[in-house]
Amino acid sequence: MNKFSEEKLAKVKEIISHYPEGKQKSALLPVLHIAQDSFGGWLSAETMDYVAELLQITPIEVYEVATFYSMYNLKPVGKYMFEVCQTGPCMLNGSDNIIAYIGEKLGIKPGETTADGLFTLKTAECLGACGYAPMMQLGKHYREHLTKEKVDSIIEECRKNAEANN
Amino acid sequence: MGVQLLLEKAKVEGIRKYEVYRREGGYRSVEKALKTMSPEVIVEEVKKSGLRGRGGAGFPTGMKWSFIAKPEGVPRHLVCNADESEPGTFKDRFLMEFIPHLLIEGLIVSSFALGSNTTYIYIRGEYAWVAEILEFAIGEAKANGFLGKNILGTGFDCEIYVHRGAGAYICGEETALIESLEGKRGNPRIKPPFPAIQGAWMRPTVVNNVETLAAIVPIINLGGDEYAKIGVGKSTGTKLMSACGNIKKPGVYEIDMTISVEEFIFSDEYCGGIANGKRLKACIPGGSSVPILPANLLLKTAKGDTRYMNYESLSDGGFATGSMMGSGGFIVLDEDQCVVKNTYTFARFYRHESCGQCSPCREGTGWMEKLLLRLENGQGKISDIDLLWDIQRKIEGNTICPLGDAAAWPVAAAIRHFRDEFEWHVTHAEEAVKRNYGLAHYADPIHVPA
Ligand SMILES: Cc1cc2nc3c(=O)[nH]c(=O)nc-3n(C[C@H](O)[C@H](O)[C@H](O)COP(=O)(O)O)c2cc1C
Ligand code: SF4
Numbered sequence: 025m026n027k028f029s030e031e032k033l034a035k036v037k038e039i040i041s042h043y044p045e046g047k048q049k050s051a052l053l054p055v056l057h058i059a060q061d062s063f064g065g066w067l068s069a070e071t072m073d074y075v076a077e078l079l080q081i082t083p084i085e086v087y088e089v090a091t092f093y094s095m096y097n098l099k100p101v102g103k104y105m106f107e108v109c110q111t112g113p114c115m116l117n118g119s120d121n122i123i124a125y126i127g128e129k130l131g132i133k134p135g136e137t138t139a140d141g142l143f144t145l146k147t148a149e150c151l152g153a154c155g156y157a158p159m160m161q162l163g164k165h166y167r168e169h170l171t172k173e174k175v176d177s178i179i180e181e182c183r184k185n186a187e188a189n190n
Numbered sequence: 191m192g193v194q195l196l197l198e199k200a201k202v203e204g205i206r207k208y209e210v211y212r213r214e215g216g217y218r219s220v221e222k223a224l225k226t227m228s229p230e231v232i233v234e235e236v237k238k239s240g241l242r243g244r245g246g247a248g249f250p251t252g253m254k255w256s257f258i259a260k261p262e263g264v265p266r267h268l269v270c271n272a273d274e275s276e277p278g279t280f281k282d283r284f285l286m287e288f289i290p291h292l293l294i295e296g297l298i299v300s301s302f303a304l305g306s307n308t309t310y311i312y313i314r315g316e317y318a319w320v321a322e323i324l325e326f327a328i329g330e331a332k333a334n335g336f337l338g339k340n341i342l343g344t345g346f347d348c349e350i351y352v353h354r355g356a357g358a359y360i361c362g363e364e365t366a367l368i369e370s371l372e373g374k375r376g377n378p379r380i381k382p383p384f385p386a387i388q389g390a391w392m393r394p395t396v397v398n399n400v401e402t403l404a405a406i407v408p409i410i411n412l413g414g415d416e417y418a419k420i421g422v423g424k425s426t427g428t429k430l431m432s433a434c435g436n437i438k439k440p441g442v443y444e445i446d447m448t449i450s451v452e453e454f455i456f457s458d459e460y461c462g463g464i465a466n467g468k469r470l471k472a473c474i475p476g477g478s479s480v481p482i483l484p485a486n487l488l489l490k491t492a493k494g495d496t497r498y499m500n501y502e503s504l505s506d507g508g509f510a511t512g513s514m515m516g517s518g519g520f521i522v523l524d525e526d527q528c529v530v531k532n533t534y535t536f537a538r539f540y541r542h543e544s545c546g547q548c549s550p551c552r553e554g555t556g557w558m559e560k561l562l563l564r565l566e567n568g569q570g571k572i573s574d575i576d577l578l579w580d581i582q583r584k585i586e587g588n589t590i591c592p593l594g595d596a597a598a599w600p601v602a603a604a605i606r607h608f609r610d611e612f613e614w615h616v617t618h619a620e621e622a623v624k625r626n627y628g629l630a631h632y633a634d635p636i637h638v639p640a
Contacts, residue, residue: 094357
């Protein structure tokens, strides 16, 4: 079973201390982020149960939160997830074309993962980068002012990184 | 460039670092407030400044602060709303990313004024790197005695914690934000009780926007009266605008609210005009929730007066012919853009973000999205336009939180001002699908690029 390292457990403890005594449930969102980062980029039922146990809350309290927020993945996702914004300001700057181009290039539709498990394509709603459109979120960072050429080089970069880490 | 109260130092090399920020005059307001002012006096100064909440509703900040309950022995909390998820809005991100200490400074003074010993920054989860920048700045402020126990020897204790959300626009609504801070789904609460009486963990809580709290710094430094002299009427101080869409220079601009909309869009100091040699068609001046205006009503009011970039002027004419300052998310559409499609993306956004508690919002947003998609794809009927009008009216005012209104208003305004473009999607369905734009007669006839 997945368990946090000592270092991460200490971090969880520190986060709990940010909230009033007895209100450790408040740490749920940050702890779920850590869990998702630590255990393969998604939250399995097992992982959620573990978080419930850590925070001394019932599993259902974790499930209802995990299903509400769009950043928690309830299914496995590719190593690199392209979350491309499609809301108004990005649309006005051609996000439709970017989404179609990525889909073509990777041979997948939004919501799908490539067979090698490397890439997931997702559409996203406004990510607060409207002035730098079109854009996508990749891991913890934003990639902005996207063009087809930029998309090519991002995909290339991911492939290289994946190889280097193998 | 007009007066800069917030971003003046944002371009100074290394300003993210404490030493540089301090050398540039940072944290003076903390010294002044904690050493020479009482919490009550600070609240008075904020009232005098005329500062209005920068999160969207424009509620007077000083008045909001004076409502906080002070029951004996119950801790109070200040929560900074950095959820920033209204389409078109990216000003808070800019401020936090480039001049994080300004927010921390404002938070310390505000926490002192409100009696909050534990203050939270609720930041949207996607701004992960910004959260790290803030945590770093908090660490520096603490190491230099501006946070922690007995700040500057005044006996005031304060900690600031960054709390990352996880992707939900609704968590920008203050009671949903509080629920989320408590580790729950972001379902807005029924008010009353208001957060100022029972907020986070049922304790008195004030929720304010990032920009609002940063503006406390110049208010303390200048004094409320001096601050109120900047701007015009009830639009005092400066406002951050995040400009985007089809303009030459998208970005975040600090404006004093005396400039005209025309100057903001066309002058090189700000948006630099419409991109790609095109003409202006329409604009949503305050984030996706506020009414869209066609070029003629945007640059001039219905009475023919110049429209200015301030709260009063932008809303001149009410919803019939005006719009709102909202969150300052300024979205510009060029002559080739399709209002039906743009409205569809917003409807999809609100359906995606509805928390689902109220039937009119949950069902209505999905229904509007479907109708708009149908129209956009050339499969709509004229009666769909009336149906859309009917649905938005039945959502507005009938929900727990204002997300319902926020979803209804853009649809209403689009039909109100661009009805023939909707009809054109029905009568010229094939053409509408082929070329993704509507009718040329909306385009601004005055600013025609050479
Ligand atoms: C659906 C919805 C989303 C909101 N999102 C935000 C937001 O992202 N940031 C923000 O500051 N205020 C947002 N607000 C407004 C807040 O509820 C609240 O009025 C604001 O944080 C108060 O701060 P202010 O008085 O400083 O503006 C939102 C309101 C609603 C109804
Ligand atoms: S209006 Fe919509 S978002 Fe707000 S509480 Fe009701 S269902 Fe939830």
